[in-house]
Amino acid sequence: MDETQYYAIIVRGRTPSNPSGLARRFKSGGETVDQSLRRDMSWGPTTSITEWTHGEDLTQDLKMISKTEADELIERFREKWGQEG
Amino acid sequence: MIVPGEAHGARAVRLADIATGLFALGLTTRLHRTRAGTDLTATLYLAGYRDIEVIADEDGYTELRFWTSISSTSDAAVATIASVLKVLTASQSLASRAEPTRDPVAGYDGAVTERAEGSGMAGSQDHRAEQGQIPDQARLLATDNPHDTWVRPNDLQARLERLPLNHPSSPYRDDGSRKPAPPDLAQYELPLPDESDSPADPDLASSDQPHVDADGTWGWRGFKLSPEQSLIADQAATRCLESEGRDVNNKYGDQGLTPAMRRIEAQLEHGHLVEDTEKFALKDPDRFKEKFAKLIVDNPDVDSSELVRGINDGVRYTFIYEDTEYSSGVMEVSDAIAAAGYELQERKNAWIDETKVYQGINITWREDSVGILFEVQVHTPTSWHAKQESHRAYEVVQSLISTPEQRAEAVRRQEQLFSEVPIPPNVTDIPNYRKEGW
Numbered sequence: 001m002d003e004t005q006y007y008a009i010i011v012r013g014r015t016p017s018n019p020s021g022l023a024r025r026f027k028s029g030g031e032t033v034d035q036s037l038r039r040d041m042s043w044g045p046t047t048s049i050t051e052w053t054h055g056e057d058l059t060q061d062l063k064m065i066s067k068t069e070a071d072e073l074i075e076r077f078r079e080k081w082g083q084e085g
Numbered sequence: 086m087i088v089p090g091e092a093h094g095a096r097a098v099r100l101a102d103i104a105t106g107l108f109a110l111g112l113t114t115r116l117h118r119t120r121a122g123t124d125l126t127a128t129l130y131l132a133g134y135r136d137i138e139v140i141a142d143e144d145g146y147t148e149l150r151f152w153t154s155i156s157s158t159s160d161a162a163v164a165t166i167a168s169v170l171k172v173l174t175a176s177q178s179l180a181s182r183a184e185p186t187r188d189p190v191a192g193y194d195g196a197v198t199e200r201a202e203g204s205g206m207a208g209s210q211d212h213r214a215e216q217g218q219i220p221d222q223a224r225l226l227a228t229d230n231p232h233d234t235w236v237r238p239n240d241l242q243a244r245l246e247r248l249p250l251n252h253p254s255s256p257y258r259d260d261g262s263r264k265p266a267p268p269d270l271a272q273y274e275l276p277l278p279d280e281s282d283s284p285a286d287p288d289l290a291s292s293d294q295p296h297v298d299a300d301g302t303w304g305w306r307g308f309k310l311s312p313e314q315s316l317i318a319d320q321a322a323t324r325c326l327e328s329e330g331r332d333v334n335n336k337y338g339d340q341g342l343t344p345a346m347r348r349i350e351a352q353l354e355h356g357h358l359v360e361d362t363e364k365f366a367l368k369d370p371d372r373f374k375e376k377f378a379k380l381i382v383d384n385p386d387v388d389s390s391e392l393v394r395g396i397n398d399g400v401r402y403t404f405i406y407e408d409t410e411y412s413s414g415v416m417e418v419s420d421a422i423a424a425a426g427y428e429l430q431e432r433k434n435a436w437i438d439e440t441k442v443y444q445g446i447n448i449t450w451r452e453d454s455v456g457i458l459f460e461v462q463v464h465t466p467t468s469w470h471a472k473q474e475s476h477r478a479y480e481v482v483q484s485l486i487s488t489p490e491q492r493a494e495a496v497r498r499q500e501q502l503f504s505e506v507p508i509p510p511n512v513t514d515i516p517n518y519r520k521e522g523w
Contacts, residue, residue: 011384012395012431012523020384031489039385045307047483048383050492054442054482054499056462056472057376058433059397060383077386 006070007062009036009048016063022073023048023062037074039081096143097123101333103141105326109319111297112139116333124254132296142254145180293486295371305371307485308378317393318374321457325399328455329367342366342452342459346402349421355410356418359403359469368399379483397430397449397458408465411509415446415463422461427452432518436508442499444468444506446515465509471502478502 009021022037023046036046052062065073104114104125112127129137135152149169153162173179248255256264295305301312310318330341337344343366350358359365368376373396380392406414423429430449435441446463464472481487481495 009383011387020387036383045485046383047485050482050496053440054496055479056443058447
């Protein structure tokens with residue numbers, strides 16, 4: 001898998017330090033693959049990255065983050081959602 | 086319950102409220118007004134199944150119509166009907182026999198199309214059908230296309246024919262002579278809110294059409310909402326409808342956002358609302374649900390009820406300014422909207438955002454009477470044209486069922502269109518804004 005770029009998703013009411021979701025973009029087989037993290041900790045397809053760059057819908061912001069930051073965010077979500085059920 | 090002495094207008098309003106409530110449940114509703122009164126028809130379209138229909142009038146008469154499968158057993162059919170009757174008899178809205186209606190309706194207990202033969206079950210009977218005068222036309226009709234006209238004229242006419250002579254909705258006068266036909270209100274109706282490629286666009290493949298599964302799950306272009314989430318979206322869309330200002334006949338008075346925007350437009354020195362503003366002011370309900378579904382997928386750390394409150398373009402407007410007046414015009418229209426009592430929540434200037442291909446300024450406002458957000462976009466003629474021209478490409482970009490090749494081509498198309506848009510002077514002077522705490 002080629003290098004992966006991660007994005008924190010920040011919807012209204014959230015901040016970059018408290019994002020509401022996580023997306024990633026990578027190349028696979030020559031094609032760009034965009035995914036977002038689901039509540040069951042799986043990754044699924046998303047249009048959020050392309051809409052953020054090319055769409056008129058500015059409801060949510062995306063912020064590029066490092067893999068380290070993404071891993072931390074994943075762990076934070078895992079712990080939080082695991083407690084919430 | 087029919088309140089004795091309640092005015093005719095108030096009953097029509099009550100019926101309109103019922104229509105709003107049924108709409109929020111996912112039914113397609115239509116109010117039909119005549120000189121005799123108002124009728125409501127509400128239809129639940131189920132993919133792969135025959136429609137379920139509710140017909141109600143101002144006097145409280147309510148008809149529930151559905152088809153049971155002839156391949157199911159008779160016990161199953163009875164069980165279905167029994168469950169409906171159980172709900173009705175336990176309901177607090179069932180009218181008692183002692184309750185007066187607006188006018189005496191002698192011998193009228195509602196229309197029943199069949200007697201229960203041999204079961205010993207006594208039910209209310211339609212006296213004209215009992216007299217064998219008029220066959221029940223409704224049962225003879227079948228709708229092959231679930232998206233045929235909302236009111237089947239023959240069904241409604243047959244029901245009207247069965248009413249007693251002194252019923253206000255009867256097509257006959259008290260002396261038995263026929264009343265003149267009511268005016269056809271359809272010729273006075275405004276077109277329904279529509280996108281440039283409405284989900285109901287016949288050019289779209291059936292797989293691209295929004296649909297509701299048998300269990301109430303909503304789906305479109307790879308996105309889904311559970312029945313509960315779909316209801317949340319319907320309720321939010323109803324709030325948008327309430328605040329936008331159109332009535333059940335798609336006509337406007339003085340109240341609501343669209344009339345307010347028109348008053349603001351009249352104040353502007355240079356700017357104007359885009360053509361067909363009323364047509365596009367309300368976001369299509371299925372597009373609202375699609376956006377909601379995307380937010381749920383991408384923001385798993387936020388409750389869905391909170392996400393739906395953050396949808397800012399259920400009601401939206403676009404003002405156009407020529408390039409030379411654009412930057413001052415953004416502030417002019419913003420000041421006018423604020424002066425009208427709306428609260429600025431956020432302003433995003435995509436012209437100065439290098440991460441954006443889209444060009445324009447999107448401003449989110451709060452309307453406090455119903456409590457919704459609405460969006461105002463400000464464009465130059467060229468940026469508006471680019472947005473309109475790139476709409477199809479945008480649809481491909483934001484659809485999960487687009488192939489990577491399709492999405493890549495759509496992205497290129499968008500980039501090409503917006504790259505040709507001149508940047509208006511002084512647009513960099515317009516800062517982004519976000520209300521503190523929002």
